[in-house]
Amino acid sequence: MEGLNLTSDVAIVGAGPVGCLTALAFARRGARILLLDANSSVGERLSGEWLHPAALQILESHGVKLPSAESYATGEGYVVFPDDGTEPITLKYPAGLKGRSCEHKSLVLALREAVESHPSIHFISSAQATQIEGNKLHFVDALQGSMKTVTAGQIVGADGRASWVRKQLGHPNGSTKVSLMAGILLEDAELPFEGFGHVVLGGPGPALVFRISPRFLRVCLDVPSRDYNSKAASAYLWNSYSSVLPPSLLPAFQEALQNRPILWAPNQFRSRAFYGQEGTALVGDAVGHFHPLTAVGLTLGFMDGECLARSQSFVEYRKERSALTHVPELLADSLYRVFTRQDKGTVALRSSIYRTWRENPSECERTMRILAGLETDVRQFRKAFLKMMRSAVPGILHHTLVPNQWRSMIASVKGFVEWFKWLRTSTEIPNDSRA
Numbered sequence: 001m002e003g004l005n006l007t008s009d010v011a012i013v014g015a016g017p018v019g020c021l022t023a024l025a026f027a028r029r030g031a032r033i034l035l036l037d038a039n040s041s042v043g044e045r046l047s048g049e050w051l052h053p054a055a056l057q058i059l060e061s062h063g064v065k066l067p068s069a070e071s072y073a074t075g076e077g078y079v080v081f082p083d084d085g086t087e088p089i090t091l092k093y094p095a096g097l098k099g100r101s102c103e104h105k106s107l108v109l110a111l112r113e114a115v116e117s118h119p120s121i122h123f124i125s126s127a128q129a130t131q132i133e134g135n136k137l138h139f140v141d142a143l144q145g146s147m148k149t150v151t152a153g154q155i156v157g158a159d160g161r162a163s164w165v166r167k168q169l170g171h172p173n174g175s176t177k178v179s180l181m182a183g184i185l186l187e188d189a190e191l192p193f194e195g196f197g198h199v200v201l202g203g204p205g206p207a208l209v210f211r212i213s214p215r216f217l218r219v220c221l222d223v224p225s226r227d228y229n230s231k232a233a234s235a236y237l238w239n240s241y242s243s244v245l246p247p248s249l250l251p252a253f254q255e256a257l258q259n260r261p262i263l264w265a266p267n268q269f270r271s272r273a274f275y276g277q278e279g280t281a282l283v284g285d286a287v288g289h290f291h292p293l294t295a296v297g298l299t300l301g302f303m304d305g306e307c308l309a310r311s312q313s314f315v316e317y318r319k320e321r322s323a324l325t326h327v328p329e330l331l332a333d334s335l336y337r338v339f340t341r342q343d344k345g346t347v348a349l350r351s352s353i354y355r356t357w358r359e360n361p362s363e364c365e366r367t368m369r370i371l372a373g374l375e376t377d378v379r380q381f382r383k384a385f386l387k388m389m390r391s392a393v394p395g396i397l398h399h400t401l402v403p404n405q406w407r408s409m410i411a412s413v414k415g416f417v418e419w420f421k422w423l424r425t426s427t428e429i430p431n432d433s434r435a
């Protein structure tokens with residue numbers, strides 16, 4: 001592969017988690033891969049750290065060696081701390097399934113090690129892609145100080161949310177900003193439910209807390225964009241979240257806000273509607289991305305890579321992924337809004353979701369099957385959502401019996417009708433035109 005003009009079966013732009021996994025998936029099928037990344041090193045970054053069981057299985061099937069998780073509990077599921085002060089709700093993965101969490105940097109380093117030691121993958125770091133012309137990809141190899149061109153049977157854009165490949169194909173970024181995420185590390189703190197991801201509601205946005213190593217917990221705090229003020233960030237985070245976080249975390253939370261850097265990342269949404277075109281496919285965040293509340297970005301991205309490598313054609317890839325990723329997208333979009341909106345219809349719906357999860361183990365299981373990517377049938381999602389909506393109705397009607405509560409009832413009904421409309425339009429069975 002040496003020289004200024006290279007040839008390869010597949011050229012992949014971006015060696016983040018999804019680009020590396022896609023390279024391994026193609027290599028397993030006997031392809032020769034050129035993998036490029038603009039950055040020479042893997043830095044600290046607030047990004048994906050929770051892996052659903054499917055993602056973990058894919059990594060294991062490629063022999064990717066993550067740091068050992070034997071000395072800490074992880075990957076059991078989630079515990080939701082409701083905003084109405086009621087008891088936490090446990091949502092466990094279905095029997096036999098386990099996810100895990102680990103520091104993002106360790107995940108990328110483990111994947112980079114796997115691609116670098118693979119004989120069919122040629123990895124060039126510090127390689128900035130500059131132009132695509134048909135099946136030719138031009139790039140600058142910064143370490144060698146030269147322009148190079150690879151002629152490839154297939155070009156893959158695995159270059160993240162701001163995808164350059166996507167733009168080359170004439171598709172604008174199209175992301176909308178949802179909120180910001182502040183990330184901090186808590187040292188030597190104990191989780192109330194070790195092994196589980198904690199979703200704590202009641203602050204300005206959801207707080208996510210989970211263990212990423214024997215010593216450290218990751219805390220991700222969702223901050224509405226209007227509240228962001230870099231100079232007063234520590235005080236803001238303490239004032240906004242210390243009253244809702246489990247008390248056992250507070251000493252370490254205070255210590256971290258005083259002495260540790262806060263990492264920030266924008267939370268964005270772009271629907272998974274464009275997968276590229278024949279000869280130039282997109283995978284991972286380059287296709288679409290959602291709020292990290294449901295932690296599905298890595299899982300969906302790894303599945304993209306696997307699917308692309310085994311597909312006979314681009315159309316087959318696009319069709320399969322469009323069909324299978326619609327439900328995770330709906331769940332991520334709806335859950336974030338259900339957990340953050342304060343209109344009366346949404347509050348009623350939220351209470352109903354808490355109640356359903358508490359009282360109905362099969363609904364808990366359905367939620368976790370959707371979250372884990374095992375349930376991708378849009379009809380199942382609609383059924384589950386309608387069930388939650390139906391069980392919110394008595395709470396809303398209750399207002400009609402209370403004198404002077406008519407206004408409140410009308411506001412609830414209005415909010416409810418909005419959700420109903422959303423459900424109707426968003427759960428129309430997607431067809432090929434989505435891609």
Ligand SMILES: Cc1cc2nc3c(=O)[nH]c(=O)nc-3n(C[C@H](O)[C@H](O)[C@H](O)COP(=O)(O)OP(=O)(O)OC[C@H]3O[C@@H](n4cnc5c(N)ncnc54)[C@H](O)[C@@H]3O)c2cc1C
Binds near residue numbers: 046220298
């Ligand atoms: C705060 C936060 C928390 C999250 N938590 C989770 C979680 O717990 N679980 C989960 O599954 N997901 C989570 N996500 C989402 C997850 O991080 C992403 O889905 C995942 O990182 C996407 O991987 P990727 O490889 O597609 O893109 P990226 O990780 O963005 O990698 C893209 C790579 O492409 C390279 N690149 C870009 N442009 C070029 C170019 N022109 N030439 C060469 N190289 C280029 C970059 O250097 C980078 O290495 C989170 C996201 C955020 C923001």
